[in-house]
Amino acid sequence: MTRRASRWLIPSVAVVALGVLWLSTTGVDGRESIDLTGFIQPDHGASAFLPGGHDATATICGDGSCVQAVDSDTALLRKFATQAEAEEAAAALGDRGRLSGWIVVELKPDGLSPTDQAQLMQGIDGTNVDSPD
Secondary structure, three states: OOHHHHHHHHHHHHHHHHHHHHHHHHOOOHHHHOOHHHHHOOOOHHHHHOOOOEEOHHHHOOOOOOOEEEEOOOEEEEEOOOHHHHHHHHHHHHHHEEEEOOEEEEEOOOOOOHHHHHHHHHHHHOOOOOOOO
């Protein structure tokens, strides 16, 4: 390697390494910015498991307990301002609650089979995990 190439290569590698380290320690998780209504759009895989899905933010989050909500025949999805709030809400639901970052999925009785529950959560868990885009 020439001296000229090493002058830019070594600092570039260092900058990239520092960027990766920063991202890994800041907990970047695109689920923070997810619009829950995206899950009920026909082109999203989760919509098949959320029949009758509609924005319920005004009625469910009107008291400020959450920042967004989508209700359906099978589950209620709520997004919280912090992961700690989401964790607390999911824990309060017991077996009916599922957690995905800032999102809590409250499964309704007799709404989804265990297989469908797993597929719904796979669709939610895999959305915008690494990027807010």
